[in-house]
Amino acid sequence: MKISLVTTSGGPEVLRIAERPVPSLKPGQVLIRVHAAGVNRADVMMRAGQYGPSATGVEILGLEVAGTIEDPGDSTRWKKGDRACALLPRGGYAEYAAADGRHCLPVPENVSLEEAAGLPETVLTVWSNVFQRMHVRRGETLLIQGGTSGIGLTALQLARERGVRAFATAGSDEKCRFAEAWGAERCVNYKTEDFEEVLPPVDAILDYIGGDYTAKHLRMLNPDGRICWLAGLGGIKSTINIMEIMRKRLVLTGSMLSPRDDDFKAALTAEVEEQVWPLVSQGRLRAHIYRTFRLEDAAEAHRLMESGGHIGKIILTIK
Numbered sequence: 001m002k003i004s005l006v007t008t009s010g011g012p013e014v015l016r017i018a019e020r021p022v023p024s025l026k027p028g029q030v031l032i033r034v035h036a037a038g039v040n041r042a043d044v045m046m047r048a049g050q051y052g053p054s055a056t057g058v059e060i061l062g063l064e065v066a067g068t069i070e071d072p073g074d075s076t077r078w079k080k081g082d083r084a085c086a087l088l089p090r091g092g093y094a095e096y097a098a099a100d101g102r103h104c105l106p107v108p109e110n111v112s113l114e115e116a117a118g119l120p121e122t123v124l125t126v127w128s129n130v131f132q133r134m135h136v137r138r139g140e141t142l143l144i145q146g147g148t149s150g151i152g153l154t155a156l157q158l159a160r161e162r163g164v165r166a167f168a169t170a171g172s173d174e175k176c177r178f179a180e181a182w183g184a185e186r187c188v189n190y191k192t193e194d195f196e197e198v199l200p201p202v203d204a205i206l207d208y209i210g211g212d213y214t215a216k217h218l219r220m221l222n223p224d225g226r227i228c229w230l231a232g233l234g235g236i237k238s239t240i241n242i243m244e245i246m247r248k249r250l251v252l253t254g255s256m257l258s259p260r261d262d263d264f265k266a267a268l269t270a271e272v273e274e275q276v277w278p279l280v281s282q283g284r285l286r287a288h289i290y291r292t293f294r295l296e297d298a299a300e301a302h303r304l305m306e307s308g309g310h311i312g313k314i315i316l317t318i319k
Helices: 041-047 120-133 150-161 173-181 213-220 242-248 262-275 277-281 295-307
Strands: 002-006 015-019 029-039 064-071 083-087 096-100 104-106 141-144 165-170 186-189 202-207 221-229 251-254 289-294 313-317
Touching (some): 002 295, 029 083, 029 120, 041 295, 064 096, 083 096, 083 120, 096 262, 104 262, 120 150, 120 202, 120 221, 120 262, 141 150, 150 165, 150 173, 150 277, 165 173, 173 186, 202 213, 213 221, 213 242, 221 242, 262 277, 289 295, 295 313
Parallel strands (some): 202 221, 221 251, 289 313
Antiparallel strands (some): 002 015, 029 064, 029 096, 029 313, 064 083, 083 104
């Protein structure tokens, strides 16, 4: 099969096309004929050797795909030809991918495979961190840093659907208007305004930035507020005022989805299918595709991701 792989850690140029055998299935796995794969910030970090498995040997990136079931293996749910999208530990930048059958979700008829490829990682991440880990409830307020990322747009839509008031930040006025159209009560251009000064106190914060933002976030949180880190793009070290945490009874947490075990991901996928997937079927939750690239152009897709100039999802298509 044709794949895009990284043979050593480094810049986008280390991604290249090669031929490899079709994956053999282990018990519980299904084989997906991949039509499209989502590109995620974690892919970029894995390629650079900064996240998850070190990319010092042959590594096929790609944490989410959509396509058709080629071989259902020993599954009693899936059959050949079913349209499915799936969360993967890696291996999505390829013509075929082996996935745990419990980590697959059916693709509704009204959703294209390209769009479906941009859903698993974002939806599972947001549900796990916003609604399971931080327990954000109807009527509460949520600040989303990076409101026009794939994660950000998913969080905005789910907040709207669950009666949560959402605020966001983005790096341009254009992006801010886009975030507001997708559910943000207000989005602040962090390059021209101080979000701490113009936004109200909030109950929860979903943060990619870390670094100097942490002190601002602690001041912005209401009593019993929560913050969850998904990355530390602004720095992995912060200076905090523990008296602020004690006085307001704040909860500081964070997580990475990729290293979680298969049983956790299976339980999460099942809950998402029950609680969230009806919204996808009804067209009330969707992925915004900013641009698609051929598998052969994966390096260009990574350069776009690193530039931060996109809104929503970047997708690789495999023909």
